[in-house]
Amino acid sequence: MLAELRHAFLDAQLAGDARAGVAVIERGLALGYDATTLRRELVRAGQETIGRLWQENRISVAREHMGTSVALVALAHLYWRAPLSAPRHRRVLVSCVPGEQHAFPARLAADTLELEGYDVKFLGADVPRESLAGMVHDMKPDLVVLSVTLAFHLPELERTVSRIRELVPDVPIAIGGGACSDWAPVASRLGVIGAGRSAEELLSMAEATFRGEQA
Ligand code: B12
Structure with missing residues (x-):
């Protein structure tokens, strides 16, 4: 299931569709994945793939920028949706x-x-x-x-x-x-x-x- 979500998130990045990216994050949360897992397995992994595709000249720098902006919206969304641990006062x-x-x-x-x-x-x-x-x-x-x-x-x-x-x-x-x-x-x-x-x-x-x- 995580692999399917990962693909869907990457598709949203490649399409520049921030709403679709956020919807994938919401699906992950509804399925019971925590914010840390979704940040690492969807957003970070998607960004890594976008970077590799750019490095390999398979997508343009413009599409990389578009994908990065979807990842930034997804991160901001996770920021609000994730429960905070008890404060450590550090x-x-x-x-x-x-x-x-x-x-x-x-x-x-x-x-x-x-x-x-x-x-x-x-x-x-x-x-x-x-x-x-x-x-x-x-x-x-x-x-x-x-x-x-x-x-x-x-x-x-x-x-x-x-x-x-x-x-x-x-x-x-x-x-x-x-x-x-x-x-x-x-x-x-x-x-x-x-x-x-x-x-x-x-x-x-x-x-x-x-x-x-x-x-
Ligand atoms: C998005 C991106 C950009 C965006 C950045 C936007 C942004 N808001 O961050 C923009 C367009 C600005 C950009 C600019 C450039 N980029 Co760029 N960029 C990328 C890209 C595609 C993704 C970077 C990213 O977000 N990676 C994903 C994150 C999630 O990776 P991560 O490192 O695993 O993240 C973890 C760690 O970093 C760690 N971490 C972070 N901070 C700290 C601190 C501590 C203490 C610890 C322990 C851990 C830690 O936590 C993260 C989560 O685990 C990469 C390609 C790639 N494969 O990474 C190229 C890449 C990094 N960029 C590259 C280049 C060359 C450039 C430019 C020089 C291009 C140019 N000619 O202008 C400029 C340089 C700008 C500058 N002066 O810094 C090269 C670097 C090559 C190299 N090895 O030196 C890469 C690898 C692409 C490539 N091969 O061409 N880039």
């Missing part, structure tokens, strides 16, 4: 690094944390370094999550981590996204609490960071 600031336009993966990661009860503040794409570091300084989040999709932005990730540390030396920072197949060397060089490629890994990092602490 604030997490999620942002793309300067120059990084791929906000969709960061939004997926942010929503995963929010559904699990974290108080998430999402800054989105391409946030200027000084402004981002200034927000960390002013807001004093319990965790900063920096999202990077293009390897090209890794030097800027490094500069951003340094600048945040100058202003707020002890704030835990997690880094991740599609920019690296193996994040481990980058994570150990930057001395961050963790790094990875998936929202599930991010959730484990957050849980490990706060485990044992009183909220």
Whole structure:
């Protein structure tokens, strides 16, 4: 059944039909799938397929944009339809690094944390370094999550981590996204609490960071 829903969601993306995409999400919920499963198995999977079709030149960049916009509407719909876990009283600031336009993966990661009860503040794409570091300084989040999709932005990730540390030396920072197949060397060089490629890994990092602490 999930496979059938996945196909229907992808068809909606390829047709640019956001209402049909939302209807597929509603069908999934009615069938008893939870929001986390639908986000991962329909929206994330659909977006991955759209990306691959674009990479393989089987769809145009215009159709990729159209499909991405359907995925964004579906994510927003799931955001409202999903029950929230009990609040953890931990604030997490999620942002793309300067120059990084791929906000969709960061939004997926942010929503995963929010559904699990974290108080998430999402800054989105391409946030200027000084402004981002200034927000960390002013807001004093319990965790900063920096999202990077293009390897090209890794030097800027490094500069951003340094600048945040100058202003707020002890704030835990997690880094991740599609920019690296193996994040481990980058994570150990930057001395961050963790790094990875998936929202599930991010959730484990957050849980490990706060485990044992009183909220
Ligand atoms: C949609 C898209 C865009 C959209 C983004 C819109 C948006 N609002 O995000 C737009 C049109 C802006 C765009 C622009 C570009 N893009 Co683009 N884009 C994509 C596409 C099709 C999908 C990206 C996506 O959403 N993937 C799906 C998500 C769900 O993937 P995911 O990484 O698994 O998501 C998880 C992780 O990222 C993780 N995560 C996120 N943040 C964090 C943080 C932490 C700490 C952790 C642990 C985890 C984590 O959580 C997510 C959920 O599990 C991909 C193709 C693809 N196959 O991915 C290309 C792709 C990423 N883009 C690419 C390119 C080249 C570009 C451009 C340079 C194109 C151009 N010539 O202008 C520009 C660069 C813009 C910039 N400066 O950043 C290339 C990158 C190649 C490379 N390997 O470097 C790709 C792979 C396509 C390709 N092969 O050509 N793109």
